[in-house]
Amino acid sequence: MDRKSWIVVTLCVILMGVNWHYMQENQKLQQAEAARKKQEEVAKKAAQAAEAKATSPAASATTTAAPAAAELPEEKHSLKVGTVTFELSSKGGGISRAVLAGTDKVTLNVNGLEPIGALRREAAGLDTIAYKLTAKSDKSATFEGTSKEGILVTKTYTLTEGAEGDEHLVDLKVTLKNTGTTQHRSEEYYLYAGAASAIKHDDARYDGFFWNNAGDTDKHLSNYYAKGFFSDAPTEFKNSYSALRYTGVMTRFYTHILTRIAEKDASAKFWSSRRKLAQPIDTAHATRTDIEDYAYDAAMGLPVVDLAPGASVTESYQIYLGPKEYDRLARIGHQRSYAMFYGYFKIVSIxxxxxxxxxxxxxxxxxxxxxxxxxxxxxxxxxxxxxxxxxxxxxxxxxxxxxxxxxxxxxxxxxxxxxxxxxxxxxxxxxxxxxxxxxxxxxxxxxxxxxxxxxxxxxxxxxxxxxxxxxxxxxxxxxxxxxxxxxxxxxxxxxxxxxxxxxxxxxxxxxxxxxxxxxxxxxxxxxxxxxxxxxxxxxxxxxxxxxxxxxxxxMPEPKLEKVAAKPAAKPAAANGNNPFFNPGGAPQKEKKKGGNKPPRLGG
Incomplete structure (x- = not known):
């Protein structure tokens, strides 16, 4: 075969391979969709059975006789400063929502799985501790609860004050105390940073998550979860860092930033994932099945917890829930202005x-x-x-x-x-x-x-x-x-x-x-x-x-005139007049003309 024939055959083989690849992918997607629908049906039947069991007289009597710890009544408290209202809940022991009034008119963490500040034992899990609101005031709230491992958890949320204070900023102190009789050590404690979702569907490309490791801030936007040409779409992001200072999620105009406040950096883990929302964000898309909107969750790991019986440890954090404004983030410090991500021309943008x-x-x-x-x-x-x-x-x-x-x-x-x-x-x-x-x-x-x-x-x-x-x-x-x-x-x-x-x-x-x-x-x-x-x-x-x-x-119109030529440089001096060849610096005497003389013979 000639060269053109080989090219045609090669292209056909490549196209057949690509077609086979996508046939396999479509088959996997169909199987996954069938499995998802089956799981939804099973979950629906289980929920109906549980609801029927809960409404039966025997179940009601059992519930009344011995209520579970996780079924304690929910306690709520609000902290209001300026145009921001932080709604706190005992279920998860954190900030369930942040309502921004004024010109913002937006609610943050509206699609969160649980309150911001919830303490997880797994990055993708939930805070299962039953908290009680033990203290509250106009500027602070304290929640307490004990885990099944015997760790007493105390969380105190306080409005920030001072030069670096801001109405969108809340201080959080987390104290872990070992009330058991054995040593407790774990690297799997996470604070939930909340969930971010776009205000409008068209702004979804700006959604993402970010982190700061020893001053180096990086991010991934929504396209991180896109499927590659030869790879599947990732389902989550998880990594360990030697000096994790803050993490967060963001949309086009707003962000959640969870910052660790300490004199020394510490190693910790960061996790983030994406969830498909049950309903589209825009009400105009409510009946459209081709529109998909997502929420982006994130959690920041605590440094290694190693507690002897009766010992305790306290970690300090700050939670920022507000607009992405460079001046505001620069004023509250701790490198939070790095989360603006202006790109290559950052200096010009600032x-x-x-x-x-x-x-x-x-x-x-x-x-x-x-x-x-x-x-x-x-x-x-x-x-x-x-x-x-x-x-x-x-x-x-x-x-x-x-x-x-x-x-x-x-x-x-x-x-x-x-x-x-x-x-x-x-x-x-x-x-x-x-x-x-x-x-x-x-x-x-x-x-x-x-x-x-x-x-x-x-x-x-x-x-x-x-x-x-x-x-x-x-x-x-x-x-x-x-x-x-x-x-x-x-x-x-x-x-x-x-x-x-x-x-x-x-x-x-x-x-x-x-x-x-x-x-x-x-x-x-x-x-x-x-x-x-x-x-x-x-x-x-x-x-x-x-x-x-x-x-x-x-301004006068320009005239077309030739530029005056510069005087030509003098030619280099001959070797006889060149000081590099004449160390004395003086020109040598010219030799007399007359040609070569015959040699003298004899003595």
Missing amino acids: ALSKVMRWMHDISGSWGLAVILLTIFVRLCLWPIHAKSTMTMKRMGLLGPKMKELQEKYKDNPQQQQMEVMKLYKDYGVNPLGGCLPLFLQFPIFIGLYSVLEVAAELRGQSFWWVRDLAAADTQGQLLGFNINPLPLIMGLTMVAQMKLTPQPATVDKTQQRIFMFMPLFFLWISYDFAAALALYWSTQNIFSIFQTRVMKLY
């Missing part, structure tokens, strides 16, 4: 975040803060933009000479390139000068995008017709498509900006057509962006048009 907050303090509006931030960035880039515009205009003046070279050396591309570079050098034009502002603006755009996409400060903030700066400014629908005015303004101003910007001489008609399609491309990829980002891009386009007009009116 600086722009601080400037934007300063602009908000001045204007009192987050929409105006974005506009003022845009103008501030453009003013900083004005000198570079002006130089770039002048360079592009000078390149435009070189257009006729460039075409002459292209015609003259059309059969010799290498020589043509050399002549073009010589032309740039003769007239002092830097061909990369027009691209410099784009290179500088790229990290600024990416850094600001990272800030605006997850800025909880912008959530729920209105501006002009925009109801929420953290979401698309949809004003209605037309033929099934959303009408978003800000991205449309962005596209129109981008076209106007390109019309006013001088094009380099090397741009042909095909490249010009490609450039004209760029606004459509940007409009397509950014149509559903947050309104704050579209507002930034539209403002910078309008300011760039204004900047171009000002420069055209007040």
Whole structure:
């Protein structure tokens, strides 16, 4: 067979292998779905049997005579500070929910399996201890319970105070006391950090979990649980770390952070998993079977517990339940601001975040803060933009000479390139000068995008017709498509900006057509962006048009003049006049002319 035949056969074999692989995977999925349905039926029948047994007179008499410890009545208590209300429960001995009022209007841990701060003996288990509310006040609550191993567990939740205090922060002290008669040692104690789930289905890609090990913070988002091409989807994440400082779960705008407070780091384990919710998050998706929403659970391990009879140990923690705001997390310390995950241009993002907050303090509006931030960035880039515009205009003046070279050396591309570079050098034009502002603006755009996409400060903030700066400014629908005015303004101003910007001489008609399609491309990829980002891009386009007009009116047009050539360097001195060859430094005397003389004979 020839080469093409071998290629066809190889591709067929590969496709057959891929097809067989997916047939096997589909069969496994069908078997798993059948097993799941069978388990649900068995569980349903067991629940019905248990309910029937519980309602029988004999069962009622037994329950009344000897109530189980885990069936103690639930005791609740609330701690309120500022706009946050922490709802505590004796079932699990922790914070069942955190209700954020004000502009947030959201409840955290609403899909939690148990309260935040529940003490587990297995990472994926539950806290089975029956707690009692032994003390409570407006600022604290204490729960006590004894495990089946004879360990007395005491948890005290206290509102934080002081310079590093915050209304979203709660102190937790956990004391374990061995009331038994034997040594108790275990590495399997976990504090439940709660469950995070997106507010809207479209924001689910931002959900995930994270951890900090000795100052190194890392994360996994929802795509961690996606199935690989040649691997199954993971069901959980579990790892041990030498200096685990905090762990947590997060959504697009909010986070749970469980931080260990101690003078020395300690090794501990971290666990996280994902659960499918019984009902979709958005009420509009209630009847849709193709929509799946998830909750992300996490638990932080305690350092090794080793207790002699009668001994006790106390560990201190802080629980943060609130918005992802850099300034707030930086103020409460313990490296919690690292959990913002701004990406490669983190320094740029932090600086722009601080400037934007300063602009908000001045204007009192987050929409105006974005506009003022845009103008501030453009003013900083004005000198570079002006130089770039002048360079592009000078390149435009070189257009006729460039075409002459292209015609003259059309059969010799290498020589043509050399002549073009010589032309740039003769007239002092830097061909990369027009691209410099784009290179500088790229990290600024990416850094600001990272800030605006997850800025909880912008959530729920209105501006002009925009109801929420953290979401698309949809004003209605037309033929099934959303009408978003800000991205449309962005596209129109981008076209106007390109019309006013001088094009380099090397741009042909095909490249010009490609450039004209760029606004459509940007409009397509950014149509559903947050309104704050579209507002930034539209403002910078309008300011760039204004900047171009000002420069055209007040800056002289460039002239095409050759750069004065530098005087040629003097040739290197001959060896006779070179001090390296003449140690004395003085020039040697020239030899007399006359040719070689015959040798003298005799003495």
